[in-house]
Amino acid sequence: MIKLREVSYVRMGTRDLEGAEFFATDYLGLEVSERHKNSVYFKSDARAHTLCYFEGDLTDQAVAFEIASEAELEQAAATLEAMQHAVHRGSAQEAALRKVAAFISFRDPTGNTIELVVRPERSGRRYHGRRDAGITGFSHVGLCTTDAVRDEKFWTEVCNARVSDRIGDAPLLRIDAVHHTIALFPTDRAGIQHINHQVETADDVQRSFHFLNDRQVKMVFGPGRHPTSSAKFLYFEGPDGVVFEYSSGVREIADELLYRERQFLFSPKGFCHWGAKPAIREFT
Secondary structure: OEOOOEEEEEEEEEOOHHHHHHHHHHHOOOEEEEEOOOEEEEEOOOEOOOEEEEEOOOOOEEEEEEEOOHHHHHHHHHHHHHOOOOOEEOOHHHHHHHOOOEEEEEEOOOOOEEEEEEOOOEOOOOOOOOOOOOEEEEEEEEEEEOOHHHHHHHHHHHEOOEEEEEEOOEEEEEOOOEOOOEEEEEOOOOOEEEEEEEEOOHHHHHHHHHHHHHOOOOEEEEEEEOOOOOOEEEEEEOHHHOEEEEEEOOOEOOOOOOOOOEEEOOOHHHHOOOOOOOOOHHHO
């Protein structure tokens, strides 16, 4: 089994690097950690970076997960190759661009690009965003799935994810005590469905709602509260139509033996306690 430790970073291509940087710093509230000719790295917590925008195709996206060692990395590569997944072993130069000691990349059954990384760089300098959005760190990703049952099986049987809850056929998967690190949403495409940053309080969620709304950022869901994770949330649209989420107060599952996954309706009631209705196609 491939043992994922935590979600590490997201890499996304964009045709407007300057615009993506402006959004990430002035609106989303991240900090530029490093800038190159064709890419910009952003931090949101103690890690050296959790988001990288680079000049490239909009469909060029990858999500990275940390694993424990290079030995486990090689074992993961062998497991994936035995399942007929094409595995790319990153060069030293590619690893340096990702700020990791080593990595492999592959596509999950839907076609999402996944990177498994060893020793992602931490920062000796604490995160300080351009604006005070209350961000405490990069927390989870939503991924598109063209077959939720098949992909759930991959993440829970090939990898160490566990189902916390389902909304319809959409599983919310944890790899540690946090309610979910990966969420799979049925649709007709591959890609990143949303990117989540945790914020400190519900007040931060509400403040960002007014801040972003005043600047005509497109709101697509919330403010609201998820009945699954109990988190207060806000979803909004960023560059190239990618959806970002702030949330606060996410549930943790301390006792694996006592917890049982739950089933929620795939309807607004399954997504929000407060009655907010999503304008996100994978949620409708």
